[in-house]
Every structure is written in C-alpha cells, then in structure tokens.
Amino acid sequence: MTVEFKKLTQDIAANLGELGKSIPQVIKGFNELNKAGSAAGVLDAKTKELIALAIGVAVRCDGCIGFHSKALVKLGATEAEVHEALGVAVYMGGGPSVMYAANAVAAYKEFSDTEPAA
Template sequence: MEQFTNWAEHTAHVKKSFGKLGQNHPKMLEGYKALNQAAAAEALDLKTRELIALAVAVTTRCESCISVHAEEAAKAGATESEIAGALATAIALNAGAAYTYALRAMEAVEAQKQK
C-alpha cells in the first residue's frame, strides 16, 4: 500500500471502502456493527473508547484505524494532552512487549546452547 499524506482524504476512503465491503458481505457488516454497539453500551464514555481505540491502532500498526480513530477522538473532544497520554501508553506497552520477547529470545539462545 502506498503511504498517504492526507489523513482526511484517507479517512473518507477507508469509510467508503468499508461500506463497499459491507455491500458485498452484509452479514459481516451487521456483525461488525453489532460488536461496536455492544462495546459502546458498556461503562466507557465515547472519548475514552476513542482514546483506547487510537492507542490500540498504534500498537497494531493499522494506519487506517489510526486515521478513523484520530478523527473520532477529536470529534469526541479529546485534548492533545489526552491523546498524547493514550499514545504514550501505547508506546510503553509496545516497549514492554518487546522487553518480554527479548527475555524469551534469551531463553531460546540458552536452550539452543544446551543441545
């Protein structure tokens, strides 16, 4: 996929493409909407959900998700400070995951030496 620079244009493209996929597979779209509605019905307010979604989008490296949830977080009233805090949490989580996998790699090296 070509890297884009216009986030608003990309967000519109993602939403249009998502709708097109839904037209071709309506049950998938219905299921996806039901999943989102179920998640929205719980204890978190919209802004908190969008901050979490944006952080998860970073950890899963999904640029289309980043595009859509950046727009939604801004619409929900998330401040730059709140967004930075959510993204810092994503960065720390990714660093923690890399650290724990590094420990596993060290274990693998030790196990291979003992063969």
C-alpha cells in the first residue's frame, strides 16, 4: 500500500481540528508540548525535526513521517541529511524501520515537489 503523505497529513489535521473541539485542553497541551519540544535551543529546529522523523520511522508512524518530512522541507533539510537521519532510525529500529525509512524518502520527495525550501 502506497501512502499519499500530503493527503494523510491534511486528513489528520482535519481530524485533529474535530478532536480539538471535543477535548480542547488535551490538544492545547499537545500543541504547547510541540512548541516547547521543537523550539530552537542548543539543537536547532532542523536537527530536532531530523530526530523526530527518525523516531517516527522507528515507531512506524505514517502521520509522524508526513508532518516531519513536510517540516524538514520547509526548514531546508537536504536529501542527504534526511537519509542520514533515516540511517540512525534503521539502526535503532531494525528491519521494520527499513520499510518505514523507504516511506519517509517518498514523503520527503512528495513534499519537495510542491513546497518551496526555506
């Protein structure tokens, strides 16, 4: 099954909007956690997104792969940087991560085709 990451991320965002109406404090808390965890500090935002993508691959989360690939394109990550981060994910996640790393390559390329680099 081929995942269309642009559609997947759009669908998830819409579903999160609906979920936010039912449990606004939870979604607000998650959004605050996202802001705090991804804010530049000792590690820059791109490095943190590379880590997030690698974790998304290791835990086999298609939505994570989509959102973090999209963010990496916007942050100007190179294909080589993405691939190197995916190598760490494969190392940490074994065989299943190889399959999701291949999906992450597709997601990065899909977003690169239409999103201008930062």
